[in-house]
Amino acid sequence: xxxxxxxxxxxxxxxxxxxxxxxxxSGGERRGSRDGKGIGSTxxxxxxxxxxxxxxxxxxLKVLLxxxxxxxxxxxxxxxxxxxxxxxxxxxxxxxxxxxxxxxxYIEGLFLSSGIIRSPDDTMSEMVRVARTLRxxxxxxxxxxxxxxxxxxxxxxxxxxxxxxxxxINVELPTxxxxxxxxxxxxxxxxxxxxxxxxxxxEAAKDRTxxxxxxxxxxxxxxxxxxxVGADPATDGEILRKSSHLYNRFALRRVYYSAFSPIPDxxxxxxxxxxxxVREHRLYQADWLMRNYGFDATExxxxxxxxxxxxxxxxxxxxxHRALFPVDVNRAxxxxxxxxxxxxxxxxxxxxxxxxxxxxxxxxxxxxxxVLKHAEPFITLPGWSPRALPDDANLRARFAxxxxxxxxx
Amino acid sequence: xxITLPRIGTVAAWRQQVRKLAAAGIDPQAVIWSVxxxxxxxxxxxxxxxxVATPLMLSLEAVDGIxxxxxxxxxxxxxxxxxxxxxxxxxxxxxxxxxxxxxxxLLDQQKAVGREIHKMHGFVRFREVSPPGxxxxxxAAWFEPDHPVLEAAAPFFARRFGDMDWLIATPTLxxxxxxxxxxxxxxxxxxxxxxxxxxxxxxxxFASIFNPARLMVKAMKSHMPQKYWKNLPEADLIPDLxxxxxxxxxxxxxxxxxAPETLPGGxxxxxxx
Numbered sequence: 001x002x003x004x005x006x007x008x009x010x011x012x013x014x015x016x017x018x019x020x021x022x023x024x025x026s027g028g029e030r031r032g033s034r035d036g037k038g039i040g041s042t043x044x045x046x047x048x049x050x051x052x053x054x055x056x057x058x059x060x061l062k063v064l065l066x067x068x069x070x071x072x073x074x075x076x077x078x079x080x081x082x083x084x085x086x087x088x089x090x091x092x093x094x095x096x097x098x099x100x101x102x103x104x105x106y107i108e109g110l111f112l113s114s115g116i117i118r119s120p121d122d123t124m125s126e127m128v129r130v131a132r133t134l135r136x137x138x139x140x141x142x143x144x145x146x147x148x149x150x151x152x153x154x155x156x157x158x159x160x161x162x163x164x165x166x167x168x169i170n171v172e173l174p175t176x177x178x179x180x181x182x183x184x185x186x187x188x189x190x191x192x193x194x195x196x197x198x199x200x201x202x203e204a205a206k207d208r209t210x211x212x213x214x215x216x217x218x219x220x221x222x223x224x225x226x227x228x229v230g231a232d233p234a235t236d237g238e239i240l241r242k243s244s245h246l247y248n249r250f251a252l253r254r255v256y257y258s259a260f261s262p263i264p265d266x267x268x269x270x271x272x273x274x275x276x277x278v279r280e281h282r283l284y285q286a287d288w289l290m291r292n293y294g295f296d297a298t299e300x301x302x303x304x305x306x307x308x309x310x311x312x313x314x315x316x317x318x319x320x321h322r323a324l325f326p327v328d329v330n331r332a333x334x335x336x337x338x339x340x341x342x343x344x345x346x347x348x349x350x351x352x353x354x355x356x357x358x359x360x361x362x363x364x365x366x367x368x369x370x371v372l373k374h375a376e377p378f379i380t381l382p383g384w385s386p387r388a389l390p391d392d393a394n395l396r397a398r399f400a401x402x403x404x405x406x407x408x409x
Numbered sequence: 410x411x412i413t414l415p416r417i418g419t420v421a422a423w424r425q426q427v428r429k430l431a432a433a434g435i436d437p438q439a440v441i442w443s444v445x446x447x448x449x450x451x452x453x454x455x456x457x458x459x460x461v462a463t464p465l466m467l468s469l470e471a472v473d474g475i476x477x478x479x480x481x482x483x484x485x486x487x488x489x490x491x492x493x494x495x496x497x498x499x500x501x502x503x504x505x506x507x508x509x510x511x512x513x514x515l516l517d518q519q520k521a522v523g524r525e526i527h528k529m530h531g532f533v534r535f536r537e538v539s540p541p542g543x544x545x546x547x548x549a550a551w552f553e554p555d556h557p558v559l560e561a562a563a564p565f566f567a568r569r570f571g572d573m574d575w576l577i578a579t580p581t582l583x584x585x586x587x588x589x590x591x592x593x594x595x596x597x598x599x600x601x602x603x604x605x606x607x608x609x610x611x612x613x614x615f616a617s618i619f620n621p622a623r624l625m626v627k628a629m630k631s632h633m634p635q636k637y638w639k640n641l642p643e644a645d646l647i648p649d650l651x652x653x654x655x656x657x658x659x660x661x662x663x664x665x666x667x668a669p670e671t672l673p674g675g676x677x678x679x680x681x682x
Contacts, residue, residue, distance in 0.1 A: 007613045014617035033571025036589045041569040048632065049531045050643060052619040053651050055628030062618060100607045101614075103548060103573060104535040105566075139572075261622045264661050277623060350507070357503060367507035 004087050010097065012087040016067040016078050017113055019263070020170075021226055021256040023048075025059045025108035025143040028165045028221030038139025040102060040109070042165065046143075047108055060111040060145060061101050065089055065127055069115030073172070073183040074267040075231045075260060078115045083265045088117075094130045095138065102142055109143030109165075110134070116149065124152035124160070131163035143221075150186070150194040157194065161201055161218035166253070168224045169194050171246065174239045178232035182269065195250040198223045202251070222253040229283060230260040230275025237301040240286055244297035247290070257283045282307040289314055292345055293338045310400040315341040318378055325390045326380040330359050342374030374399070410435070414487070416445045416581060417560070417593050420479045427465075427491055434460030437495060442487030444557075463495050471497055471504040478519040480526075482556045489515060522556055529554055529562045532637050533577055537605040545588070547574040551601035551640060559584055560593055567591045601640065608642045615643040621654035622661070 004012075026046030033039050048057035066088035067078040077084055089097075098110045112130055116123050127146055134140040146164040148157055160167055169191055173179045176188045198219065205218035225246060227239065243255040259280035260270070286307060289295040293314070300313050308316045318325065318341050327336055329351060337348045350368045354360055362383030366372060377389040377398070389395065414422045423442070430440065467475075475490050483489075493511055496502045507513045535548035548570070554562075559577065563584035566575060576585045583596045629647075638644035 007610060010610060011613050011617045014614050018618050018620050032568035034568050034589070036571045039570060039572050041565075043565075047527070047531045050615065050641065051629040051633040052615065053626055053629050053647055053654070054620045054623040055625030055632075056620075056623075057632065058615070058618060061614065097610070101611060103546070103570070104537075104605075104607060104611070105533050105550070106611050106614075259623075261620060266661070274622060277625075350505075353505065354508075357506075364508050367513055369507075 006093060006097075009087040009089055009093070010063070012085050013064045013067060013089060014062065016064045016084070016115075017062045017111075019077065019258060019261060020062060020111070020113060020147070021056075021258045022145070022168065022224055022254065023057055023059045023062060023111065024145075024166070024224070024254065026221070027253060028143075028219075031141045033139070033141050038141050039099065040140050040142035042108075042141070042143055049106055049108065059108045060143065061098055061107045061109070062111040063089070063094065063097075063113075065094065065112060065114035065123070065130070066117055067115045068117050070118075071116055071183070071185045073186065074269045075172070075182055075228055075263075077263040077265075079267070081267070082263075091126065091129050091133060095133050098134060098142075099138060099140065102140070107142075109140075109145070111145040111147070113147035114149075120149045120151035121153050121156060124149045124156040128156055128159050128163065131160065135163045145221075148194060148198070150190045152194075154197055157197055158201060158216075158218070161198065161205075162216055164219050166221040166224060167198050167219045168226070169198070170226045171242070172226070172228060173232055174227055174229075174234040174242045175232065178234065182231065192250075195223065195225070195246075195252075199250045222251065224254040224256065225252055226256040226258055228260050229257050229280055231270055235301075235304055236279070236283060236286070236307045237297075237303040237305045239283060240290070240297040240301055241303065243287060244290060255287060257287070276309065278309050279307070282309060282313060286313045289317075294335055295339075311396070312341075314339070315374060315399055319396055322390045322395075325378040326386045327378060329365070329379050329381040330355060340375055340378050342371035342376075342378075410439055411441045411443070414442065414444050416595070419444055419557070419560075420476050423479060423487055423490075424476075427494055430491070431463045431465050431495065431498075434462045436460065437488055437492040440488060440491065442491075443484075463498055465494060465498050467494065467497055468504055474504070474519050475515065477522050477561070478515045480522045480556055480558045480561055481518040483518060486518065522558060522561075525554055525556045526558050526562045528637065529558060530565050532633075532641060533566070534640065534642055535575060536602045536608070538602055545572070545574050547576075549576045549578070549602040551578050553640065554579060555636070557581060563591060563593065604642070612643050612646060616646050616650060619650050621650070621657040624651065624654045626651060 024046055026044065028042060028044065030042060030044050032041040046059060048059050050058040052058060064078070067084065068086050068088060069078045069080055072079045072081050094110070094112065101107045102109070112127055114123050114127055131144050131146060134144065144164045145166045145168065146160045148160060148167045148169045150169050171191055172183055172186065179186055179188055201218045202222060204215045208214055227242070229239065246252050246255055257280050259275050259277050261274060286300045289300060290297060295317070299317060301307055307313055318339065327340055329337070334348060334352060337343060337351060338345065347368050347370045351360065354364065354368070360381055362381060365375070376384070377386050377395055380386060412426050475494065479486055479490055489511060493502070493515060497504060502509045502512055505516070507516060529552060533550045533552050535550045537546065538549045539546045559579050559582045563577065566577065566584070567586050570586070571589065574587045576583060578596050578598065580599060581596060583594050585592055585594060
């Protein structure tokens with residue numbers, strides 16, 4: 001095989017990693033290196049260091065250890081049957097790239113993933129070696145995210161959690177049928193098993209024994225996962241139910257949705273058409289509603305249904321539940337305020353705080369930062385009454401983009 | 410009356426002055442604030458007649474908020490904050506009440522400063538300037554913030570880069586950290602340090618992580634406004650990445666295309682060989 005240069009390897013192995021949506025460097029513990037004995041810090045909040053023209057933030061050095069892979073997952077650019085160029089980093093190369101990028105303030109840390117070479121255990125232990133070298137030899141205190149291989153031995157997952165801030169295991173597809181069909185070597189049972197393992201170890205690490213000794217540190221920023229949207233026929237309703245299940249059962253921090261993106265040398269099993277990116281956007285909005293607004297997956301989309309692509313899911317919910325509106329901003333409980341379109345959690349906190357001192361007027365909402373264009377039909381307070389707006393049959397048209405005339409040519 | 414605040418430690422000096430002014434009961438409107446060497450105020454008179462002293466009582470949240478807002482570049486910020494401190498102490502306005510125009514203005518400026526500090530933490534780019542044979546590596550950066558936030562932003566870098574020496578120069582002030590000791594000084598050389606070798610690797614990474622199938626230039630620009638681009642070593646790749654995106658996506662849809670050519674970043678890789 002040709003010996004590749006470092007820039008060539010970096011180009012191939014970063015290119016291969018870009019279909020992983022997560023780039024979060026948030027959550028977990030706060031560390032620093034003010035003692036002068038190491039390099040790196042984590043603030044808990046995460047920092048983006050650049051944005052690519054695809055609108056995605058670059059926070060971590062996101063690379064694959066290798067894109068050689070013995071698996072044949074149809075949606076993956078690195079599957080064994082794909083004709084992409086292949087490369088492989090040595091452990092030292094990844095360690096050095098991470099540190100040199102970090103010292104120049106390009107990144108918050110490393111997100112390491114890998115194709116499966118030889119066996120899941122072999123690959124996982126090599127990834128763990130990168131993390132261990134960074135932590136033990138280089139005293140690196142920045143962020144490390146390891147993509148865990150579900151079939152790897154539990155001891156390897158345990159060690160990965162010792163060095164990493166976050167672990168992730170991709171569920172890949174929303175339904176078991178799709179997984180069996182498109183990723184023949186993967187199984188839902190194994191993936192869920194590994195997630196349960198990560199959850200249990202994470203919980204154990206937070207406990208103290210009766211004698212007060214602590215269990216070993218384990219991925220303080222928790223675990224996340226990714227689902228590919230649009231490569232199989234799953235509906236938004238099914239996808240959101242799956243996410244809700246994952247959040248509840250495995251205490252995931254985040255589920256990432258990745259609109260299936262046409263890849264070079266794609267498998268013939270897949271649609272060559274890209275699902276609209278706005279679908280991915282609506283799923284993220286719906287996910288947000290489940291995590292921060294108290295919405296249940298079943299409220300946002302029926303099991304067989306798709307999200308409205310033209311208006312956001314919160315507005316869609318309000319339009320479908322007009323009997324509950326208008327809401328009296330000065331009296332409604334927090335849960336109901338959170339359901340008003342155009343009013344987010346921060347505005348709700350400000351409203352609740354200001355309400356303790358006086359009655360709010362329409363102008364106050366503007367100052368608080370509410371999006372009144374969206375909120376107006378759904379609220380009532382001194383200075384504003386929506387009158388018959390909530391019942392207006394054309395209310396949806398007020399928000400949806402104007403219909404476009406189809407081109408004749 | 411005219412008060413000139415020092416360029417280094419501006420906020421602390423302002424706080425001291427406000428305490429004195431409040432004790433002497435001086436009206437905020439009678440004070441003209443400036444930073445650094447100021448042009449003399451033509452109408453400046455001797456200290457105005459003292460009035461009734463106001464005891465200063467502020468919540469911690471208010472103090473933090475005001476001190477942050479004072480890092481804004483608005484020349485009126487000192488007198489605005491001075492007036493607000495007195496009104497807060499007399500309970501004429503509640504901290505955080507956005508229906509008060511002065512309060513709201515200050516909160517907005519606090520937010521703008523917070524954003525600038527956050528962007529600075531992300532967008533500073535170090536270049537290696539280690540002298541040969543030194544036992545600690547040294548790095549330097551040039552950054553041009555919209556607001557004078559260096560002093561507030563610098564401790565982050567000290568916490569992060571514990572085992573190296575570093576320097577961040579802005580058009581006015583420079584933060585320097587040597588052997589773990591950080592200090593702020595006036596900037597001497599107003600220019601970026603010379604490029605280093607790792608920069609080319611970073612540019613390879615930036616070009617390769619970009620997915621041409623999901624071009625979203627507006628989103629990128631809203632998070633990374635163009636005013637920052639001139640000091641980001643990767644930014645001059647952006648126009649070309651945008652221009653070539655469509656061709657690259659089209660190549661992906663063509664199953665007959667030979668594999669290496671369809672690979673995003675392929676062109677860059679060839680150049681590097």
